[in-house]
Amino acid sequence: MATDEELIAAVASGDGRGLEELCRRYERPLYQFIARHTGGRDVEDLYQETWLRVVGAARRFDPGRRFSTWLFQIAVNLCRDWRRRPPLEPVDPAAADARAGAPAATDAALDARRLLAALPEAQRSAVILRYYHDLPEEEVAAILGCPRGTVKSRLHHAMRRLLELARP
Amino acid sequence: MTDCDETLTALLFGRALDRDAAAHLAACPRCRAERAAVEGLARTLAAPPGPTPPPGLATRVLGAAEPLLARNARRAAGSILARALAAALLPLPVILLLDFYLVRAAFALLTTILPTALGAYLVFNYTATFALLLALTYGAIPIFVERQVRLRREESHA
Numbered sequence: 001m002a003t004d005e006e007l008i009a010a011v012a013s014g015d016g017r018g019l020e021e022l023c024r025r026y027e028r029p030l031y032q033f034i035a036r037h038t039g040g041r042d043v044e045d046l047y048q049e050t051w052l053r054v055v056g057a058a059r060r061f062d063p064g065r066r067f068s069t070w071l072f073q074i075a076v077n078l079c080r081d082w083r084r085r086p087p088l089e090p091v092d093p094a095a096a097d098a099r100a101g102a103p104a105a106t107d108a109a110l111d112a113r114r115l116l117a118a119l120p121e122a123q124r125s126a127v128i129l130r131y132y133h134d135l136p137e138e139e140v141a142a143i144l145g146c147p148r149g150t151v152k153s154r155l156h157h158a159m160r161r162l163l164e165l166a167r168p
Numbered sequence: 169m170t171d172c173d174e175t176l177t178a179l180l181f182g183r184a185l186d187r188d189a190a191a192h193l194a195a196c197p198r199c200r201a202e203r204a205a206v207e208g209l210a211r212t213l214a215a216p217p218g219p220t221p222p223p224g225l226a227t228r229v230l231g232a233a234e235p236l237l238a239r240n241a242r243r244a245a246g247s248i249l250a251r252a253l254a255a256a257l258l259p260l261p262v263i264l265l266l267d268f269y270l271v272r273a274a275f276a277l278l279t280t281i282l283p284t285a286l287g288a289y290l291v292f293n294y295t296a297t298f299a300l301l302l303a304l305t306y307g308a309i310p311i312f313v314e315r316q317v318r319l320r321r322e323e324s325h326a
Contacts, residue, residue, distance in 0.1 A: 014241020015321055019233055023226045031225070032218035044225060051229045055236040059243065112213050131181050131213060156173040159180050159209075163202070166209045 004067035012058035019055060026071060029133060033072065036128045037079040039117050046082060050075045072133075072143045076125050083121055115162050123158035126151050172199050179206045180213075241317075249313045256309055263302075271295055 002010075002018075004025070010018030030050060035043045053074050061070060116124055122144070129140045130151070137155075141148045175189045176199060185193060193199050271291055278287030 010321070011237070012240055013244035013317070013321065014237045014239075016230060016234070016237050019237065020226070020230055023229055027221050027226060028218070031221040035219040040219065043219070044222070044228075047221070047225065048229050048232055052233055052236060055233045055240065058240060115209075115212065132218070152177075155177050155181065159173070159177050159206070162180075162209055162213075163205055166205065166212060 005061075005063055008054070008058055008061050008067050009063065011055055012061065019051070022054075022067075023051065026068070030071065030075060033075055033128060033133065034079060036113075036116060036132060037075075037124065038082060039113050042082060046075070046078050049078055053078070066139075066142075069139060069142045072129065073145070076143060079125075080121060111166075115165055118165050119158055119161060123154045123161065126154040127158045127162075130155060172196060172202075175199050176202055176206050179203065180210050182210065245313060245317050248317060249310055252309050252313050253306075256306060267298060 002021070004022065007018040007022050011022065031043065031047050034046045034050070038046065050071070054071060057074075061067070116127065119127060125144055126140055129135045129143060130137065135143070137148050137151050141151045144151065171189075171192045175185065175192050175196070178185055178189055179193075193203065271294065274294070275287055275291045278290060282290075
């Protein structure tokens with residue numbers, strides 16, 4: 001079976017089947033990452049935009065790096081840019097759920113989303129990658145482009161903030 | 169950063185506590201007091217199932233990526249073609265120089281044994297044939313490159 005790095009090299013030479021396989025491998029984790037990051041808003045657009053950037057920049061991919069790290073880096077940057085855009089319409093969590101393909105949100109789901117949304121951007125990225133994607137701190141650091149110590153510190157601060165928010 | 173932060177973060181993110189952290193948790197009143205809150209927070213964060221991508225999303229992405237893939241294919245083929253042409257053009261000055269001296273020597277030899285017009289005619293024929301072969305060789309390079317690109321793509325899927 002071809003590695004991710006071989007597949008992205010194929011995408012760089014215009015191979016659609018390579019892209020199809022990569023989409024299949026990363027569809028769920030990438031989609032869930034974006035959905036958690038944005039609270040379920042504009043997920044499909046951001047998901048598609050991530051892949052378009054991957055294809056567009058495939059020729060510049062450094063084969064010495066891990067594809068998954070690069071992919072999530074692109075997604076993190078897009079989510080960051082998305083945050084800076086003003087919302088076009090008022091946010092309705094139920095509608096966001098429906099758009100993001102999640103089952104009807106329970107109180108707990110809304111709580112989790114509210115908690116994540118209350119975190120600063122950098123802490124939220126670190127928490128999603130570490131907690132939901134179970135990535136090691138080294139890889140989270142590579143994706144976020146910061147030292148491992150910074151990731152640890154962000155996770156500690158995030159935990160403190162989440163504990164404060166979760167207190168009744 | 170305190171041991172408390174280390175320990176509680178490990179608890180929150182589901183990491184196994186090492187011996188030191190476990191000892192710290194058992195001994196530290198602050199961590200013991202916060203343990204239940206951290207475990208509750210972990211449960212809250214874990215509660216919502218991840219959203220499922222809608223069906224057809226991958227197809228939409230592939231459709232939207234087609235122009236970019238086509239551009240990548242053109243650029244990849246262009247890059248291989250440029251390398252192939254560069255490699256093929258490298259020996260060309262030497263070939264032309266050698267051929268020039270060969271033609272000149274042949275013409276000199278032929279004119280000593282044949283009328284000048286006949287010698288010039290033979291040399292002209294040789295030169296024209298040589299130029300034609302050269303043009304055919306260089307003209308075939310893009311065809312070979314395209315074939316090579318296609319074969320590589322097929323091999324990568326085999």
